[in-house]
Amino acid sequence: MAAESNKLDIETEVKCPPHKFYEMIKYTFHHLPLVFSETSKSSEILEGDGTTEVLSCKEKVELIDDENMWIVLNILEGDLTDHYQSFKLKIHVIPQNEGYSVKWSVEYGKCSEGISDPHHYLDLFAMINDKVAAHIASKA
Numbered sequence: 705m706a707a708e709s710n711k712l713d714i715e716t717e718v719k720c721p722p723h724k725f726y727e728m729i730k731y732t733f734h735h736l737p738l739v740f741s742e743t744s745k746s747s748e749i750l751e752g753d754g755t756t757e758v759l760s761c762k763e764k765v766e767l768i769d770d771e772n773m774w775i776v777l778n779i780l781e782g783d784l785t786d787h788y789q790s791f792k793l794k795i796h797v798i799p800q801n802e803g804y805s806v807k808w809s810v811e812y813g814k815c816s817e818g819i820s821d822p823h824h825y826l827d828l829f830a831m832i833n834d835k836v837a838a839h840i841a842s843k844a
Contacts, residue, residue, distance in 0.1 A: 708814070710814070711811050712810045712812075712825075713809045714807070714827075715807040716834075717800070718803075719837055721840070722773065722799065725836060760783055761785075762780050766792070772796075778790075778791075779791040788822070789813040790811070790812060790813040793808065810822055
């Protein structure tokens with residue numbers, strides 16, 4: 705039986721050049737621990753410190769749309785697949801009237817009814833937006 709599809713979104717305003725944000729996510733996502741060191745210790749975490757949840761995953765890039773600044777990742781293996789039959793992450797840099805925003809969407813199917821929705825990842829994505837924008841601004 706196919707998992708029921710669910711979706712969660714978070715969209716935050718970001719204050720740095722949109723093309724730089726998009727390019728950083730597109731080309732250097734694996735370097736995120738350098739920008740976001742308080743939650744990511746390396747791009748290949750093997751053990752945790754006992755105080756935070758450590759996740760590993762293998763993802764496939766399903767879509768890169770440079771014109772519309774979209775990136776879609778499908779999680780294929782790892783800790784998330786213990787709880788979710790499907791887990792797709794969409795990142796979209798969206799021009800606004802003044803400035804722009806970054807929207808992260810998670811489409812997921814739970815393995816069972818007892819599994820909670822992954823709301824806690826939305827806060828993480830908002831923090832990533834802030835940290836990446838601050839990192840870009842510091843390099844300007």
